[in-house]
Amino acid sequence: MSAPAGRQVPLTWGARLGRDGQARFRLWAPGLDALALEHDGRQAAMRRHADGWFEGVAEGAAPGQTYRFVLPDGRAVPDPAARAQADDVHGPSVLVDPGAYRWRNAGWRGRPWREAVLYEAHVGTATQAGTFAALGERLAGLADLGVTALELMPVAQFAGRRGWGYDGVLPYAPHPAYGTPDELKALVDAAHDHGLMVLLDVVYNHFGPEGNHIAAYAPDFFHPERHTPWGAAIAYERRPVRDFFVDNALYWLEEFQFDGLRFDAIDHIVDDLSERELMVEIAERVRADLPGRHIHLTTEDNRNITRLHERGPGGAVRWFTAEWNDDFHNVAHRLATGETDGYYADFAEAPWRKLARVLAEGFAYQGEPSPHGGGRPRGAPSGHLPPEAFVDFLQNHDQIGNRALGERLTTLVAPEHLALWQALLVLSPHIPLLFMGEEYGETRPFLFFTDFAGALADAVREGRRREFAGFAAFAGHTDTIPDPNAPATFARSRLDAARRDSAAGRQAAARLKRLLALRRAHVVPLLAGGAGGTGCVRAVAEGAVAVDWTLSGRRLALRVNFSDAPCALPPADGGTVYAAPDEAAAALARDGVLPPRAIVVAERPT
Structure with a gap:
């Protein structure tokens, strides 16, 4: 059975490519009396409606063809809702077939929010190549670490090749320095292969x-x-x-x-x-x-x-x-x-x-x-x-x-x-x-x-x-x-x-992997009820805090002491979820004293 095709969202703005070789174009331009469509090197007038919308139709349209809108003064501008650009933000837009990509994970329905561990990434600097495809090669490692959601900084096209993405001007077009629309879809598909959600900054x-x-x-x-x-x-x-x-x-x-x-x-x-x-x-x-x-x-x-x-x-x-x-x-x-x-x-x-x-x-x-x-x-x-x-x-x-x-x-x-x-x-x-x-x-x-x-x-x-x-x-x-x-x-x-693969980098990642495993086993199940008003400040001292949460019939207690001296805090009784620098900290925390530079998390029934 072949993989299902992608869905084309019926946009109010922009171009819609039909299966019959016809493409329809819409632009809201209330400041103009006339507008022309330039498609694949040919130019034709667009029809103006009373509400400021212009519409045009082109025959013989196909994915990859370019188009742009020509103003009465001769200035040619891209489609602000273009799904892709031929080059920079000033150049022609490109017709895209949203159904061309075949999804492997069309039945993916996501994961509950309580399971979210977000990993924010900038596509251009997350890898040496700075592309959607290169980032896809890191997904298995992130999933193994315990990350459950990749969060991308904005990918909508902005001027030039380098940028954070928050100065985008073409909100529908993936930035071409990172890859094509289908390559972005492949990144999302690959993330779903690994059980990772993907969120996008807009x-x-x-x-x-x-x-x-x-x-x-x-x-x-x-x-x-x-x-x-x-x-x-x-x-x-x-x-x-x-x-x-x-x-x-x-x-x-x-x-x-x-x-x-x-x-x-x-x-x-x-x-x-x-x-x-x-x-x-x-x-x-x-x-x-x-x-x-x-x-x-x-x-x-x-x-x-x-x-x-x-x-x-x-x-x-x-x-x-x-x-x-x-x-x-x-x-x-x-x-x-x-x-x-x-x-x-x-x-x-x-x-x-x-x-x-x-x-x-x-x-x-x-x-x-x-x-x-x-x-x-x-x-x-x-x-x-x-x-x-x-x-x-x-x-x-x-x-x-x-x-x-x-x-x-x-x-x-x-x-x-x-x-x-x-x-x-x-x-x-x-x-x-x-x-x-x-x-x-x-x-x-x-x-x-x-x-x-x-x-x-x-x-x-x-x-x-x-x-x-x-x-x-x-x-x-x-x-x-x-x-x-x-x-x-x-x-x-x-x-x-090199830092990631160094002994220090591997040690840091191993410590985080353990923490994320403990979160998955002990914290995430407590969030299933979705209740609010669960937190309670038990004590505050210079350099230390004690906080409890009542979640799904359990009490989660956190005690942390950043200071260089022991600190008296309300006991953290119950089963130890995590203790650092060692298990002795948990025993002391149960007695109401937390050692210097220590943290204890414990859980028990309410």
């Missing part, structure tokens, strides 16, 4: 600074009087604009069989002019259109809101599955490094108490005034949500790459302390996320890199230097900050295979 809050041509024919796509950190705000309340993003979410989940999406910086998706906000509509469409699959939608949002993540009857996810928990990262980083600059200022005071609250209730800031935010209240009560509504991490692309020198924690924190933090991350009932290389203690930086030219490259370089000019470490010598546009900056950010 950016709906802005377009990049080069290659976005939409304003030339659809100025109504934007609000010029409103601004985001990256330019004019998007007019989400307009139906064609709204469909552009709703369709995009469904496109990745259906045509590419992704298991979920991570929505970048949704605090900058301002949709106060709509009856129903865009994020809610996307979630409802996904839940309605894709029944029977485990689809996981996560958000990044520094407001610490909870309304999008509320659970329904029996703990069922209504809209969004989980929130990236910056509070966990920020307080952990503050405690691990001592840094209090920037957003770490919110954790300068009472950091151990904030850590305990994060573990027990999700967010540290639940409406309290934020020093970094000028004293404005930040957050909402979060303790009622289940632990798996929070994605915790010690490192990710932002918190490494947005440092001037891109240092990882392996170069900032003593190994024995970092081992404690990793155990705490993995064995808490929150969902853990690892950043690529973290599993073996990568020491190479992950830097901010781009591939712009001319004035834009100069602006990015100088902007980066201005950003850190106020930091004491760079006073008078900001020229030491790596140039984002230099190829060497990108090359330095590639993972080091």
Whole structure:
């Protein structure tokens, strides 16, 4: 029996290739009175409708043929909903047959969220080749380690060959430097072979600074009087604009069989002019259109809101599955490094108490005034949500790459302390996320890199230097900050295979593999009930915290002491799940004293 063909999502925008050799094209261009379609070297006028949509039909269409739209002034622009590009973001788009790829795992339905152990990867630097195919060769090792979900940084096409992906301008087209659409599907298929889910990071809050041509024919796509950190705000309340993003979410989940999406910086998706906000509509469409699959939608949002993540009857996810928990990262980083600059200022005071609250209730800031935010209240009560509504991490692309020198924690924190933090991350009932290389203690930086030219490259370089000019470490010598546009900056950010294969790398990976096995055996089963309000802070001391969770009729107790002296904490009674540096720590913890630099996790019936 042949493998089933892929499904073609009926997009509101863009090109639809039929089996009869006919292709249909749609572009919303309310700013124009006329528009032409250039297909395979031939040009023809498109029909304009009263609502600003232009439509055109081409005969003799086939996959691989190029097309673009020609404006009245002669300017030719790509399809903003192109499934592929012939070359760069300014060139012609390519007709793609979404049904050409034959899926081996068409019956894959995903995995429950409670089983998620996320591994965030940048396709371009995760391997030496920097391609979808090369990343596929690492999947077996990740699955063996205990990772259950690969999370890709954005792959939508951006200007140049090198970049993080957050400056994409063609949200439907996989970046050609990484591979073709079918090669991305093959990566997802291969991940499913190994039992791995795959999530994709999508950016709906802005377009990049080069290659976005939409304003030339659809100025109504934007609000010029409103601004985001990256330019004019998007007019989400307009139906064609709204469909552009709703369709995009469904496109990745259906045509590419992704298991979920991570929505970048949704605090900058301002949709106060709509009856129903865009994020809610996307979630409802996904839940309605894709029944029977485990689809996981996560958000990044520094407001610490909870309304999008509320659970329904029996703990069922209504809209969004989980929130990236910056509070966990920020307080952990503050405690691990001592840094209090920037957003770490919110954790300068009472950091151990904030850590305990994060573990027990999700967010540290639940409406309290934020020093970094000028004293404005930040957050909402979060303790009622289940632990798996929070994605915790010690490192990710932002918190490494947005440092001037891109240092990882392996170069900032003593190994024995970092081992404690990793155990705490993995064995808490929150969902853990690892950043690529973290599993073996990568020491190479992950830097901010781009591939712009001319004035834009100069602006990015100088902007980066201005950003850190106020930091004491760079006073008078900001020229030491790596140039984002230099190829060497990108090359330095590639993972080091030699480090991964070294004795130290293998030892670090073995330690993490054991922790993930313990999580799978002892923590994941407790999350099946989906209950909230499970955490309780038992004690806080300088350098130590004690937190308990009541989950599925069991009590999970975590005791950790980062200090150099023994610490009296409430007993961690029950069966020992994990103890470090040795089993003696567990015996002492049961007696109410935790040794220096130790962690104990225990479990017992309630």
